[in-house]
Structures are given as structure tokens and as C-alpha cells.
Amino acid sequence: MEHIRKQYPPFLLTANEMGKADQAAVVAGVPAMDLMAAAGKAVADAVVERWSERPTLVLCGPGNNGGDGFVVAQHLRSMDWPVRLAFLGSVDGLSTEAAHFYRAWQGDIEPFSTDLLDQTKLVIDAMFGAGLARPLEGNARDMVDAMITRNITVCAIDVPSGVDGTTGAALGKVAPAELTVTFFRKKPGHLLFPGRGLCGHLVVADIGIPESVLDELTLQTWENRPELWCQYYPWPRLDGHKYHRGHAVVYGGETMTGASRLTARGAMRVGAGLVTLAAPIKAWAVYATALTGVMVAKLEVSQESEDFDVLLLDPRHNAIVVGPGAGLAGFERIRTRKIVLKALATGRATVLDADALSAFSDDPQILFDAINGPCVMTPHDGEFARLFPEINKSPEINKSHLDDKLTRARLAAKQSGAVVVLKGADTVIASPDGRAIINSNAPADLATGGSGDVLAGFIVGLLAQGMAPFDAASAAVWMHGEVGNEIGSGLIAEDLPDHLPKVLSAFKAQYFSSHQ
Ligand SMILES: NC(=O)C1=CN([C@@H]2O[C@H](COP(=O)(O)OP(=O)(O)OC[C@H]3O[C@@H](n4cnc5c(N)ncnc54)[C@H](O)[C@@H]3O)[C@@H](O)[C@H]2O)[C@@H](O)CC1
Numbered sequence: 001m002e003h004i005r006k007q008y009p010p011f012l013l014t015a016n017e018m019g020k021a022d023q024a025a026v027v028a029g030v031p032a033m034d035l036m037a038a039a040g041k042a043v044a045d046a047v048v049e050r051w052s053e054r055p056t057l058v059l060c061g062p063g064n065n066g067g068d069g070f071v072v073a074q075h076l077r078s079m080d081w082p083v084r085l086a087f088l089g090s091v092d093g094l095s096t097e098a099a100h101f102y103r104a105w106q107g108d109i110e111p112f113s114t115d116l117l118d119q120t121k122l123v124i125d126a127m128f129g130a131g132l133a134r135p136l137e138g139n140a141r142d143m144v145d146a147m148i149t150r151n152i153t154v155c156a157i158d159v160p161s162g163v164d165g166t167t168g169a170a171l172g173k174v175a176p177a178e179l180t181v182t183f184f185r186k187k188p189g190h191l192l193f194p195g196r197g198l199c200g201h202l203v204v205a206d207i208g209i210p211e212s213v214l215d216e217l218t219l220q221t222w223e224n225r226p227e228l229w230c231q232y233y234p235w236p237r238l239d240g241h242k243y244h245r246g247h248a249v250v251y252g253g254e255t256m257t258g259a260s261r262l263t264a265r266g267a268m269r270v271g272a273g274l275v276t277l278a279a280p281i282k283a284w285a286v287y288a289t290a291l292t293g294v295m296v297a298k299l300e301v302s303q304e305s306e307d308f309d310v311l312l313l314d315p316r317h318n319a320i321v322v323g324p325g326a327g328l329a330g331f332e333r334i335r336t337r338k339i340v341l342k343a344l345a346t347g348r349a350t351v352l353d354a355d356a357l358s359a360f361s362d363d364p365q366i367l368f369d370a371i372n373g374p375c376v377m378t379p380h381d382g383e384f385a386r387l388f389p390e391i392n393k394s395p396e397i398n399k400s401h402l403d404d405k406l407t408r409a410r411l412a413a414k415q416s417g418a419v420v421v422l423k424g425a426d427t428v429i430a431s432p433d434g435r436a437i438i439n440s441n442a443p444a445d446l447a448t449g450g451s452g453d454v455l456a457g458f459i460v461g462l463l464a465q466g467m468a469p470f471d472a473a474s475a476a477v478w479m480h481g482e483v484g485n486e487i488g489s490g491l492i493a494e495d496l497p498d499h500l501p502k503v504l505s506a507f508k509a510q511y512f513s514s515h516q
Pocket residue numbers: 018019021022035036039061062063064065066067068127128129130131132133134135136137157158159183207
């Protein structure tokens with residue numbers, strides 16, 4: 001009989017969910033002792049693969065992270081590596097498994113002193129893992145300070161000690177790792193900054209936890225991978241025509257005309273059948289001269305929003321984007337708000353970016369009340385702070401879980417009723433129903449003016465082709481990252497739409513070859 005292996009999507013597990021996965025594995029018949037043995041072995045394997053033999057110090061903490069450390073140390077010792085081990089805690093406090101491997105360690109147990117670093121070239125950080133609840137104190141903190149000062153090479157087990165695996169927050173100072181080995185599945189803190197920047201190269205090791213334990217957990221967080229949405233990707237139909245591929249409307253402002261032009265080109269490149277840029281009469285000539293494949297509709301200044309109504313009377317205009325270059329100065333702000341509310345009133349798929357968000361900073365509830373249909377908001381951190389001030393308390397004044405980007409995006413989606421794309425190096429896409437995706441493929445080259453405008457165009461272009469908001473936003477963010485990687489250094493926003501075809505071809509070849 002043919003064996004059909006169930007494919008599990010790229011889930012991210014919180015510390016709590018990882019604990020449950022661990023328990024479920026034990027219930028399924030995998031002894032906890034075996035899990036720890038496998039975890040330590042996986043770390044040792046990753047160490048010898050990356051580094052040649054060198055004076056190594058294993059720093060073991062009081063919990064199971066420390067337990068893994070004993071296993072690593074013994075493996076390295078049995079390969080004749082020069083290994084020393086220091087333990088922070090008491091044997092009485094160890095779990096059964098950790099105590100077992102403590103006893104199995106055949107070398108000395110040294111006091112937890114920073115002097116040990118003098119002869120050390122590599123530290124295995126097994127101090128704290130997923131169970132860390134508060135900033136490091138005492139000897140552990142001193143050790144981390146000394147590791148940072150000496151810029152010592154670190155391999156972290158599970159997470160660099162001091163990183164919260166669930167949120168990516170650094171609980172105090174953290175010695176950055178060159179390599180982090182985690183188990184079974186990545187955790188959100190491996191992808192969210194600052195955690196991501198502290199992990200170095202990340203290895204996910206299989207330690208024998210059966211994948212079927214995932215069935216017992218209600219998981220709602222994923223790493224952004226095409227597997228999540230590729231089945232809904234709107235490739236053109238063999239017998240299709242342009243109206244099968246939707247008609248996106250891009251609102252263009254009067255002054256910053258480049259922004260909406262980038263958006264329109266992004267929408268075209270991602271496959272919208274038609275794109276109309278709705279431009280105020282004053283700027284119409286600029287748009288009409290600069291655009292070719294994109295149609296330009298004229299909006300009379302005195303009655304601009306009424307003209308916009310007329311444009312929207314055509315039901316084929318099935319997706320709308322407002323914001324890039326829309327304008328916020330004086331009267332423009334009022335006009336931007338009107339255009340947004342009219343777009344939302346159609347109930348058609350709408351993307352709100354940049355000025356469309358900031359225009360409601362005085363009274364965000366007016367915006368949230370108007371969102372009753374498919375809607376994607378794409379704030380960067382500044383726009384997010386204006387629209388969701390109470391969610392976005394700064395880390396200085398708010399030490400609660402709200403600091404965490406994943407939670408902030410989820411709360412914003414719930415509060416607004418829109419899919420929220422909270423942009424940045426670790427963009428989070430959150431749905432009002434609680435699902436959230438963390439993006440991890442975007443290069444820093446994307447941090448350039450106008451790149452967000454192109455992203456808004458990719459999203460509206462996919463919405464026009466009928467993709468659901470959460471899928472469209474996730475797909476667009478992933479492709480935006482891929483295009484950034486494709487271009488690399490020297491990237492400017494203008495390049496992004498025009499490099500999309502290459503990315504789409506590679507994506508199609510990898511994910512759809514069997515269906516063509
Ligand atoms: N499937 C799994 O869950 C597996 C987990 N393993 C390891 O187990 C680790 C999690 O183990 P634990 O839950 O014991 O967590 P830790 O090893 O992170 O230790 C937490 C312990 O430290 C104490 N503590 C927390 N914050 C402290 C602070 N700031 N200062 C001093 N003490 C503090 C806690 O009270 C607790 O006793 C993982 O990171 C991983 O390395 C592996 O053994 C393999 C299997």
C-alpha cells in the first residue's frame with residue numbers, strides 16, 4: 001500500500017505549546033529521557049559539524065535546558081574534545097531526566113565563575129531555554145555580561161539564554177549566539193526581533209517527537225511559507241480573459257504621485273487583469289504621462305469623492321487600495337478619509353496603507369466601524385502606534401505581553417476587523433479570527449522608500465484576483481521578500497515590480513509543476 005505522509009504546515013510553537021507537544025510525545029510512548037538524550041546529541045552533532053575541536057565550556061542551568069547541556073558535554077568529551085562544564089543550580093532541583101544526565105557526565109563540575117572564560121573558545125549556552133520567566137540574575141547575569149564583553153563564540157541550546165522563545169523579547173542582556181539549535185519546531189521568538197538577531201544560524205532538530213502530536217494542539221501561528229497559501233494562488237485560467245483576473249482601483253494623491261504609481265505597477269505585475277489609477281485632475285497629466293498599461297481616471301477636484309463614487313459604480317472594480325501618496329496635509333486629510341470610507345462602504349476588498357491609516361489617527365474607531373468587508377491594513381510601526389495607541393504602549397512603560405509584535409498584530413486585527421500586516425524586518429500578518437503568520441524571508445534591502453507602496457500593490461492585485469485577504473496578504477509579503485532577495489544590494493522600490501516575474505516563475509516551477 002502506498003504510504004501517504006501527512007504534510008504538516010510550518011507551525012511555530014510557544015513555550016507552553018512546546019511543553020504540551022513534549023507531554024503528548026511521552027503519552028505516545030516516547031520516554032522523556034530519550035527526548036533529552038536526542039536533544040543533546042543533536043546539539044553535539046551541530047557543534048562538530050560547524051566547528052573544529054577547540055576549548056569548549058558548557059554552561060548548564062537549573063532546568064531541562066541545563067539537562068541538554070550535560071548530554072552535549074558528555075558527547076563532546078567522548079570525542080576527545082577539551083570540554084569543561086559549569087553548573088548553576090543544585091542537583092536536588094533537577095528533573096529526573098536532567099539529574100540522570102548530570103550523573104552520566106564523567107568530567108568535573110566547576111563553579112559557575114567568569115574566570116572559566118579565560119581558556120574558552122566556544123561556549124555551549126545551556127543556561128535557560130523556553131522556561132525562562134524573568135531576567136537573568138546573579139552568576140548567570142555576570143556570566144552573560146562577561147561573554148558579551150569578550151565577544152565569545154556561542155552555541156545556544158533552544159534559545160540564547162535571556163531570549164523569550166514565545167515573543168522574541170530579550171529579558172535583560174543576552175550574549176548573541178552564532179548557532180542556535182532548537183527542537184521539533186521553531187518558536188515565534190526565533191523569528192521575531194530582537195530574538196531573531198540573537199539566534200545566529202538556526203537549526204531545528206528532530207528529537208523523536210511524533211508529528212502527530214500537532215493534531216492534539218490548537219495552533220494558530222505559522223512561519224510564512226508558500227505551503228500555507230499556494231493552493232489558493234490565482235494562476236490565470238487557460239480559457240480566461242482579463243476580467244477573470246479582476247480590476248484593481250488605486251487612489252492616487254495630488255503631490256506624492258510616485259507612491260501610488262509604484263502601487264499600481266505592483267498590482268499589474270502580480271496579475272490583476274486591469275488596474276485603474278484614480279487621480280485628482282491637478283495631477284492627472286503626471287499620471288497619464290507616466291503610466292501606460294495602467295488606466296488613469298480623472299477625479300474633478302471640487303467633487304472628487306463623488307467622482308470616486310461614480311468610478312465604484314462599476315462592479316467590476318473589485319479591489320481598491322487607498323493610502324500611498326493619498327495626502328494628509330490640510331484638506332487632503334479630509335479627502336483621504338472620505339475616499340477610505342467610500343471604498344469600505346462598497347464592501348469590496350480594500351487595502352489601507354500609509355496616509356489612509358494616519359488620516360484616522362484622531363479617531364480610529366470611525367475607521368474600525370466602517371470595516372465590514374474584506375480589508376487588509378498595512379501599517380509600519382509608526383502608523384500602528386497612531387492607530388492603536390493603547391495596544392502600542394512602548395516597552396519602557398509597558399512590561400506586559402503587549403510588547404510582543406505577534407500579540408500586538410493579533411489584538412489590532414481583532415479590534416479593527418481587518419487583516420493587519422504589521423510591517424518591518426519581522427512582518428506579522430494577523431487575522432481577526434486569531435490566526436497569525438510571521439514572515440522571515442525579507443532582506444534589509446527592502447528598507448527603502450516606496451517598497452511598502454509596492455507591497456500594497458501586490459496585495460490589492462491578489463485581492464482583485466479573488467484571493468482571500470489573509471492569504472493574499474501572506475502571499476504578497478512572501479513574494480515581496482523573495483523579490484528583495486532576488487535583487488539584493490542596491491535595491492530601489494522601482495525594481496520590485498519588475499523583478500516579480502522571475503520570482504513567480506521560480507515559485508510556479510517549485511509548487512505547481514505537477515499541476516501544469
Ligand atoms: N520537548 C521539550 O520540551 C524538550 C525540552 N528540552 C529542553 O528543556 C528546556 C525547557 O526546560 P525548562 O522548562 O526546565 O526550562 P529552563 O531550562 O529554561 O529552566 C527553567 C528553570 O529556571 C528557573 N528560572 C526561570 N527564570 C529564571 C531566572 N531568571 N533566574 C533563575 N532561575 C530561573 C525556573 O524556575 C525553572 O526551574 C528547553 O529549552 C530544552 O532545552 C529538551 O530536554 C528536549 C525536549
